[in-house]
Amino acid sequence: MASKKPEPNPSGADPTSGRFAYEGLERIFHEKARLGILTSLVAHPKGLVFCDLKDLCALTDGNLSRHLQVLHEAGLVEVWKGYQHNRPQTLCRLTDVGRTRFLEYITVLENVVGDALAASSKAERPPVGAPSDGWSPA
DSSP: OOOOOOOOOTTOOOTTTTTTOOTTOOHHHHSHHHHHHHHHHHTOTTOEEHHHHHHHHTOOHHHHHHHHHHHHHTTSEEEEEEEETTEEEEEEEEOHHHHHHHHHHHHHHHHHHHHHHHHHHHOOOOOSSOSSTTOOOO
């Protein structure tokens, strides 16, 4: 069986250049607290009351409020105010756009993990010590 040759690149650029740049990673999702908020909300399609979301994500009132504001301004989360048992409540849930974009983001993360696993299984680890001739510790 003949080995497959790489496709010629009309631009002449190296086809592996930028292989791990991951264009689909969005900063709005990638921040740890927002990732937790969105993961919690995607698991609860009817939404979560502010206090329950705060507990699930281990955030303070102020941190959760600020992150929800950023997500709301981006059109990813909707926030509803109301009353339950004569007490004010805040309900948070993903918008349809937010759900779609977050699931697309998860797909990109799955690609990152897959690429990292594939690359690490192919890579040979150099022996402990200096990496090779010409290198010294910084």
